[in-house]
Amino acid sequence: MAGKRAIPEINAGSMADIAFLLLIFFLVTTTMDVDKGINRKLPPYDDQLLEDPPPIKKKNIFEVLVNSNDALLVEEEYLDISRLREEAKRFLNNNGDGTCDYCDGAYRDPASSDNPDKAIISLQNDRGTSYSMYLKVQNELAAALNELRDELSVRMYGVSFVDLKDKDQIKEIKKMFPQKISEAEQLKVGS
Amino acid sequence: MAHIKKKKSKELPPVSTASLPDIVFMLLFFFMVTTTMREVDLKVELSKPTATEMQKLERKTLVTYMYVGPPKEKYAGKFGTEARVQLNDAFAQLSDIQPWVVVEREKINEAEQNQMTVSIKADKKTKMGLIGDIKLELRKAQALKINYSANPAGSKELLYSSTNY
Amino acid sequence: MPSLLEYSFKTRYFENFNRTKCRANGRHRLFTINLFLVATIMNGEKRIQRKMHAVEPIVNAAPHPKRNTLLILVNNENKIMVNAQIVNLAELHFKIKTFVRNNGDGSCDYCFESFRNINASDNPKEALVALDVQMETSYDTYVAIQNEVSSVFNILRNALSIRKYDLGFEDLNRAQMRDVKAKFPLLMSENVLRLN
Numbered sequence: 001m002a003g004k005r006a007i008p009e010i011n012a013g014s015m016a017d018i019a020f021l022l023l024i025f026f027l028v029t030t031t032m033d034v035d036k037g038i039n040r041k042l043p044p045y046d047d048q049l050l051e052d053p054p055p056i057k058k059k060n061i062f063e064v065l066v067n068s069n070d071a072l073l074v075e076e077e078y079l080d081i082s083r084l085r086e087e088a089k090r091f092l093n094n095n096g097d098g099t100c101d102y103c104d105g106a107y108r109d110p111a112s113s114d115n116p117d118k119a120i121i122s123l124q125n126d127r128g129t130s131y132s133m134y135l136k137v138q139n140e141l142a143a144a145l146n147e148l149r150d151e152l153s154v155r156m157y158g159v160s161f162v163d164l165k166d167k168d169q170i171k172e173i174k175k176m177f178p179q180k181i182s183e184a185e186q187l188k189v190g191s
Numbered sequence: 192m193a194h195i196k197k198k199k200s201k202e203l204p205p206v207s208t209a210s211l212p213d214i215v216f217m218l219l220f221f222f223m224v225t226t227t228m229r230e231v232d233l234k235v236e237l238s239k240p241t242a243t244e245m246q247k248l249e250r251k252t253l254v255t256y257m258y259v260g261p262p263k264e265k266y267a268g269k270f271g272t273e274a275r276v277q278l279n280d281a282f283a284q285l286s287d288i289q290p291w292v293v294v295e296r297e298k299i300n301e302a303e304q305n306q307m308t309v310s311i312k313a314d315k316k317t318k319m320g321l322i323g324d325i326k327l328e329l330r331k332a333q334a335l336k337i338n339y340s341a342n343p344a345g346s347k348e349l350l351y352s353s354t355n356y
Numbered sequence: 357m358p359s360l361l362e363y364s365f366k367t368r369y370f371e372n373f374n375r376t377k378c379r380a381n382g383r384h385r386l387f388t389i390n391l392f393l394v395a396t397i398m399n400g401e402k403r404i405q406r407k408m409h410a411v412e413p414i415v416n417a418a419p420h421p422k423r424n425t426l427l428i429l430v431n432n433e434n435k436i437m438v439n440a441q442i443v444n445l446a447e448l449h450f451k452i453k454t455f456v457r458n459n460g461d462g463s464c465d466y467c468f469e470s471f472r473n474i475n476a477s478d479n480p481k482e483a484l485v486a487l488d489v490q491m492e493t494s495y496d497t498y499v500a501i502q503n504e505v506s507s508v509f510n511i512l513r514n515a516l517s518i519r520k521y522d523l524g525f526e527d528l529n530r531a532q533m534r535d536v537k538a539k540f541p542l543l544m545s546e547n548v549l550r551l552n
Contacts, residue, residue: 013208019215026222035254036245037310037340038502040544045330240496244506315496319430319489322498323548339499351445 062091062121068128088144120180235260240315242341255295260314292332312340420486426455432492456483
């Protein structure tokens with residue numbers, strides 16, 4: 001016992017260094033999984049959306065289909081060409097939401113157009129539609145529009161539309177009954 | 192007197208450095224324990240895409256994680272090599288996403304339920320078909336706040352040059 | 357019979373196309389978009405079609421509106437197309453930025469410099485970024501595009517907040533942040549285009 005020397009103390013300073021090194025190593029390696037990302041908000045899910053709704057309300061579209069047998073399907077009903085003009089006029093003149101003060105709109109059919117400004121006539125032909133039928137349909141639609149414009153210009157300016165000279169007046173009438181005819185690609189329209 | 196004078200004019204006795212390593216080891220053990228809190232055993236190969244415009248996920252309690260990627264080697268035999276969704280430690284089908292969201296939402300207190308964020312950790316090679324389906328399921332479950340998890344890129348230029356678009 | 361994708365694309369665009377503001381190059385654009393996507397679909401059809409997951413009825417989600425919309429298309433080969441041009445990420449960033457910060461109808465009083473390009477958005481509040489990807493597009497391309505969109509908005513918002521509040525966007529308080537966000541809202545509409 002007498003000869004035993006005290007065990008030399010371990011140098012505490014280097015222990016601290018080792019410990020710090022280990023600590024820093026751990027701090028660095030465990031923050032590798034950075035929880036960052038790009039934030040986004042998804043649009044709410046609406047059952048109806050899945051049905052791919054038309055961007056324009058259906059009632060503002062006057063659907064005219066012509067198949068390869070030259071039969072007319074207007075708003076899902078068979079129609080004779082002779083009645084196309086009055087049906088188109090009735091559609092344009094409907095005034096569904098009451099915002100049109102120059103329409104004859106005694107009809108106010110909720111399933112028909114809101115306002116001539118929003119009304120669109122959609123025309124779809126089949127590959128097999130004859131050209132003459134196509135022309136007739138175009139003619140009837142144009143005639144419907146012209147008649148409406150005529151009636152309006154007589155009411156407003158006392159002159160029929162074709163006799164209007166003033167450019168502004170013409171533009172005015174055209175704006176009130178705009179020509180909005182949309183023609184889709186020729187596809188197979190069911191016969 | 193001479194002995195006292197030899198002492199440098201310190202007011203306090205020098206701090207013993209013997210206990211320093213102890214303190215440091217304590218800190219070390221603390222970090223070792225707290226940072227292995229990951230409860231989920233990652234079963235999919237996940238190499239996240241890189242991005243620069245990211246935000247940190249605040250409030251970890253309001254975040255639920257969803258992992259998407261090809262199953263790891265050891266699971267490949269059973270679950271195939273196509274990208275799959277992993278929810279909570281198990282592989283799941285798309286139809287499982289909605290109930291899972293509901294369950295996870297229940298764990299959050301009422302007032303904050305609408306702030307729940309779903310963090311999508313998807314492998315960068317995942318196809319958008321699957322991601323699109325996942326997003327649709329999340330929308331159906333009303334989990335609208337999502338976060339696309341990504342690794343920070345070194346810099347914008349690095350990001351542009353590393354991708355071949 | 358045109359492919360289903362072409363058909364759905366055409367009808368979708370035609371419904372929007374024939375509104376009052378009808379542009380002459382609309383058809384041409386449609387054609388090139390179709391060509392771009394069909395070219396990639398052609399490649400896809402060489403492989404055996406795999407059904408990875410439950411097949412839902414074909415839904416192309418809600419169609420994108422035509423006005424004030426910047427359409428970004430990404431195909432299966434991860435090529436990005438905007439306005440009938442293939443772009444890389446840096447160009448995409450630029451295109452998104454010029455689209456959003458535009459002051460098309462003059463109603464924006466906080467827009468910098470008077471960009472008044474009629475082909476871009478009317479007002480940053482109405483600018484919609486539409487992103488269409490295909491089924492086999494890779495997730496990292498998608499995230500990279502999202503990153504660019506975020507980057508554009510961060511830059512624009514930051515610039516506005518410095519001009520208005522003299523603080524960086526991150527340093528604003530909630531009300532101010534909400535205000536700046538309302539002036540540059542991040543509006544996106546996304547779809548994954550499917551073939552049956």
